[in-house]
Structure formats: C-alpha cells, structure tokens
Amino acid sequence: xxxxxxxxxxxxxxxxxxxxIMVLFFTxxxxxxxxxGDRRRSRxxxxxxxxxxxxxxNDEISPWDYAPSWPYLVxxxxxxxxxxxxxxxxxxxxxxxxxxxxxxxxxxPNPAKAPWYFLGLQEMLVYFDPWIAGVVIPTLIIIGLCxxxxxxxxxxxxxxxxxxxxKFAISTYCFGFLLLWITLIVNGVFMRGPGxxxxxxxxxxxxxxxxxxxxxxxxxxxxxxSRSLVGSVIGGMITLGYFVVGIILxxxxxxxxxxxxxxxxxxxxxxIVVVLFLMMIGLPIKMFLRLxxxxxxxxxxxxxxx
Amino acid sequence: MIKKLxxxxxxxxxxxxxxxxxxxxxxxxxxxxxxxxxxxxxxxxNIRRGALKLGFTWAMGGITFLLFLILTISGVLLMFYYxxxxxxxxxxxxxxxxxxxxxxxxxxIHRWSAHLMVITVMLxxxxxxxxxxxxxxxxxxxxIGVVLLLLTLLLSFTGYLLPWDQLGFWAITVGTNMAxxxxxxxxxxxxxPELGMTAYNDIRFALLGGSEVGSNALLRAxxxxxxxxxxxxxxxxxxxxxxxxxxxxxxxxx
Numbered sequence: 001x002x003x004x005x006x007x008x009x010x011x012x013x014x015x016x017x018x019x020x021i022m023v024l025f026f027t028x029x030x031x032x033x034x035x036x037g038d039r040r041r042s043r044x045x046x047x048x049x050x051x052x053x054x055x056x057x058n059d060e061i062s063p064w065d066y067a068p069s070w071p072y073l074v075x076x077x078x079x080x081x082x083x084x085x086x087x088x089x090x091x092x093x094x095x096x097x098x099x100x101x102x103x104x105x106x107x108x109p110n111p112a113k114a115p116w117y118f119l120g121l122q123e124m125l126v127y128f129d130p131w132i133a134g135v136v137i138p139t140l141i142i143i144g145l146c147x148x149x150x151x152x153x154x155x156x157x158x159x160x161x162x163x164x165x166x167k168f169a170i171s172t173y174c175f176g177f178l179l180l181w182i183t184l185i186v187n188g189v190f191m192r193g194p195g196x197x198x199x200x201x202x203x204x205x206x207x208x209x210x211x212x213x214x215x216x217x218x219x220x221x222x223x224x225x226s227r228s229l230v231g232s233v234i235g236g237m238i239t240l241g242y243f244v245v246g247i248i249l250x251x252x253x254x255x256x257x258x259x260x261x262x263x264x265x266x267x268x269x270x271x272i273v274v275v276l277f278l279m280m281i282g283l284p285i286k287m288f289l290r291l292x293x294x295x296x297x298x299x300x301x302x303x304x305x306x
Numbered sequence: 307m308i309k310k311l312x313x314x315x316x317x318x319x320x321x322x323x324x325x326x327x328x329x330x331x332x333x334x335x336x337x338x339x340x341x342x343x344x345x346x347x348x349x350x351x352n353i354r355r356g357a358l359k360l361g362f363t364w365a366m367g368g369i370t371f372l373l374f375l376i377l378t379i380s381g382v383l384l385m386f387y388y389x390x391x392x393x394x395x396x397x398x399x400x401x402x403x404x405x406x407x408x409x410x411x412x413x414x415i416h417r418w419s420a421h422l423m424v425i426t427v428m429l430x431x432x433x434x435x436x437x438x439x440x441x442x443x444x445x446x447x448x449x450i451g452v453v454l455l456l457l458t459l460l461l462s463f464t465g466y467l468l469p470w471d472q473l474g475f476w477a478i479t480v481g482t483n484m485a486x487x488x489x490x491x492x493x494x495x496x497x498x499p500e501l502g503m504t505a506y507n508d509i510r511f512a513l514l515g516g517s518e519v520g521s522n523a524l525l526r527a528x529x530x531x532x533x534x535x536x537x538x539x540x541x542x543x544x545x546x547x548x549x550x551x552x553x554x555x556x557x558x559x560x
Contacts, residue, residue, distance in 0.1 A: 068333070135495070
C-alpha cells in the first residue's frame with residue numbers, strides 16, 4: 001500500500017487522479033441530464049406541451065430565447081477564466097514539475113512508460129504487435145472519430161442530452177472512451193509495474209518477479225502448427241470469418257426485423273459502422289483470449305501476425 | 307472614486323482617442339460592446355439562453371482555449387531561458403528551478419496546464435458527443451476538432467522531450483519506437499523491409515532526425531513544439547471558432 005501511495009502522489013500522476021475525478025463527475029452529470037431530460041420530454045409530450053415536431057428543428061425560435069452576450073456570456077467566461085487561473089496558480093505553487101536525472105541511453109527505466117495519454121495504446125502492446133497497437137489502432141481511432149458525424153444518420157438528439165433517442169451511439173462512444181481509453185490509461189499508470197507486469201495496489205512493485213506465461217497461437221490449440229501453411233490459412237479464415245460473420249449477421253437480423261436503420265444507413269455506411277465496431281470490439285476480445293486462454297496470435301503469416 | 311476618475315479620464319483628449327464609445331446600459335450599447343470590440347467580436351451579439359447554461363457546455367471548450375493561451379504565454383517566457391541542444395537543455399531546466407526568479411513556477415504552470423488541456427480536450431469532445439452537437443450542420447467542425455485533439459496530444463508529446471531528462475527521453479523513446487513498426491514505412495513493420503526500409507531511412511528516422519533519440523530529435527521536437535504545431539493549431543482554432551458561428555451558433559434544442 002505504501003508503494004501505491006507513492007505512485008499515486010507522483011507529481012505527474014496527480015493529473016491522472018484529477019482526470020479520474022473529472023471524467024467520473026462529468027459522466028454522471030451527462031447521464032443525469034440525459035435521463036432526466038428524457039423523462040421531462042416524455043412528460044411534456046404526454047401533456048401536449050412539447051410537440052414532437054419541435055424536436056426535428058423546423059420550429060421558429062422566439063427572440064425571447066436569446067440573451068445579449070454582453071454581459072451574460074462574457075461575465076461567465078471571465079469568471080470561469082479566473083477560477084481556472086487561480087486553480088492553476090495554486091496547483092503550480094503546491095506541486096513541482098518532475099525532473100529526473102540527465103538522460104542515459106544505457107539505463108532503461110523499468111517500467112519504461114510512454115506519456116500518460118498513450119498508455120492505453122501501450123497496454124495494447126501486450127495483446128497486439130507494435131504495428132497494430134502503435135500505428136493501426138491510433139490511426140483507426142482518429143479516422144473513426146472523424147467519421148462519426150457522417151455515419152450517425154440519426155437526426156434526433158442534436159443539441160441536448162438524451163439517452164433514449166441515441167442508445168447505440170452513446171453506448172458505443174462511452175464504451176470506447178470510458179472503458180478502452182480512460183480505464184486503460186488509469187491501469188497503465190497505476191497497475192503496470194516493472195516489466196509491464198500487473199500489480200494490484202496492495203502489492204509492492206517487484207522488478208524480479210517471475211511470471212510464468214506460456215502463450216500459444218490459436219491454431220496450436222487444435223494441434224496445428226500456426227507457422228505452417230495450414231495453420232496460417234486457418235488463422236486467416238478465423239480472422240476474416242470474424243469480420244464476414246460480423247457483417248452478415250447483424251444485416252440479416254435487421255433485415256428480418258424490417259428495421260428502417262438499414263435503409264437510412266445505406267450499404268456503404270453500414271459497412272463502415274460495422275467494420276469499425278468489430279475492430280473496436282476486437283480489442284477486448286483479444287484481451288480476453290490472451291488473459292483467459294493465453295492466446296498469443298490468431299493469425300500467423302511470414303509478414304505479419306494478428 | 308476609481309470609477310469617477312476613470313469616467314473623467316474617458317472625457318479627456320487621450321481617453322476619447324482610446325475608447326471608441328461611452329458605455330451606457332442600453333440594448334444598443336450592449337450589442338456594440340461585443341460587436342465593436344476586437345477581442346469580443348468573436349462572440350455572437352445575442353446568444354441562445356440554453357447555451358449560457360454551464361450544465362450544458364461545462365465551459366470545456368472555453369477552458370481549453372484559455373489553457374492554450376496560458377500555455378502560449380508561459381511557453382514564450384520559458385523559451386527565453388532554454389537552448390534546444392543536449393548540452394544546455396537539462397542545465398537550463400535546472401537553472402529555471404534554482405536561479406531564475408519564478409522559474410519553477412513558470413515551468414510548473416506550463417506542465418500542469420498542458421496535462422489539464424489534454425483532459426479538457428477529451429471532456430470537451432465527450433460533451434459535444436453527448437449532446438449530439440456534431441450532427442447537421444456541424445459535421446465538419448467535429449472533424450476539425452478531432453484534428454485539434456490530435457495536435458494537442460502531439461504538442462504535449464513533443465514537449466515531453468524538451469527537459470532532456472530520463473523521464474522525457476524514455477517516454478519519447480518508447481513512443482517513437484512504435485514508428486519502427488509502421489506498415490510499409492517502418493523498418494520493423496509489415497512489408498517495411500521488403501520495401502527497402504532500414505533504421506536509416508524509415509519514418510522513425512524522419513521523426514527523430516536520426517536513428518536514436520539524440521540532439522537532432524531534441525531540435526525537431528523543439529521546433530515542432532514551439533513553432534510548427536502551435537501555428538497549425540492556431541489556424542485550425544480560427545476555423546473551429548468561425549465555423550461555430552457560421553454553423554448557426556452553439557447547438558441547442560430547437
């Protein structure tokens with residue numbers, strides 16, 4: 001526990017603690033607004049106070065909905081600025097930025113960690129090769145984020161907090177942001193010790209700890225050499241099959257239910273949504289396979305391994 | 307008393323030349339206070355009441371911009387005391403800590419603002435997502451925002467190396483080692499060696515200006531951090547803020 005307090009009170013890690021508090025607070029706030037807003041809207045619809053057509057943005061806005069920016073906006077900005085600056089001044093007086101010794105290329109610290117906001121990606125290095133964890137995943141995150149407005153065809157929920165009208169979009173985003181991004185950063189900072197070994201808060205960081213892990217490739221479980229042609233083909237089929245099945249099954253399901261969403265999305269948007277979603281879900285799937293079944297690679301080829 | 311003196315000063319020849327108008331509490335003057343002020347004219351003259359609620363915006367975008375300004379000012383001050391070479395850099399930071407008046411404070415506020423800015427950018431994005439504010443007609447502004455998020459991370463990343471200590475050195479070493487494995491463009495990535503990539507011509511070499519984190523890498527990090535990235539970020543921020551206005555102001559229920 002002494003060890004954990006030492007880690008948590010490292011100057012840089014104070015920022016992580018602040019991040020955890022802020023993310024928790026604002027997540028609760030957002031969902032509180034979303035759910036109470038949903039309740040209010042359904043009450044107003046029941047009482048005929050909030051006609052549904054108001055939600056699709058065709059209504060005129062009355063001038064009474066507006067306030068002059070001076071002073072109502074400017075004074076709030078000014079107050080927020082003062083509070084933030086005071087907070088930063090106190091933080092900077094109380095806590096000194098870290099400075100370690102002159103760099104020594106022959107003395108690698110253990111654990112050697114990337115800056116804290118990349119620790120989620122560093123965590124992925126446990127489960128994936130560097131070209132996936134360090135290059136493909138961040139590229140896909142950026143591309144995927146950029147695509148969000150173009151693949152979200154739901155016109156509802158623009159400009160107000162809601163859960164009921166955007167369940168899929170919000171749960172997907174929160175899964176990626178809160179679980180895959182924030183949680184993995186926090187784990188990377190506080191739980192990953194020497195040799196990137198998992199240490200619980202009550203455990204001492206022991207650089208000499210030996211963890212016996214025998215990892216196997218997926219085809220090896222069936223007794224097939226994963227490096228042979230057969231093993232490679234099987235691994236490839238499983239990987240590609242995951243995507244093919246993942247694309248076809250929801251399509252069939254939605255078609256059967258006669259869901260409007262397929263028509264609204266169109267085939268190209270549907271493919272983008274599903275492929276991005278499958279890749280995101282692929283991360284926890286691979287994590288699960290590694291942690292529970294000790295699977296190293298699913299697909300081994302002479303050029304790359306997944 | 308001060309107000310009286312200030313009002314007197316406004317009536318003098320100099321005062322009249324500085325302030326373009328007298329402020330009286332009328333609707334017209336309220337509008338002109340925004341419209342006729344170079345620093346405030348970015349705001350709309352009138353704003354939807356829903357957009358004023360702190361519960362709606364969390365003020366996260368504004369705080370992020372404020373932090374960018376604080377970082378620019380403290381960063382410029384830090385530049386006065388810093389030489390971007392491996393011989394002086396570390397000692398300059400030591401000087402900031404021990405000999406420069408308020409040097410430690412300057413470094414602290416720069417580092418903590420930087421950490422905080424990464425957090426507020428992520429939360430701003432979270433808020434914009436949760437209120438669905440990226441939807442029509444604001445799609446492209448979200449894309450600019452994503453690029454600004456990336457630039458924020460890169461700004462922080464390049465700044466990490468500048469103190470030239472073990473912490474920054476190894477964080478950047480770990481980070482840039484990823485670039486070795488870039489498919490096609492890294493010498494350890496898939497199809498990299500097949501395309502003739504070595505440690506001396508791949509993308510990591512381009513990032514570091516060498517095959518390891520050394521003086522060239524420090525200089526590159528410095529120039530990206532202090533000049534190139536802030537310029538690109540400023541440019542995109544101009545577009546980001548302008549698009550808010552042009553896309554119909556801050557989002558809200560209609």
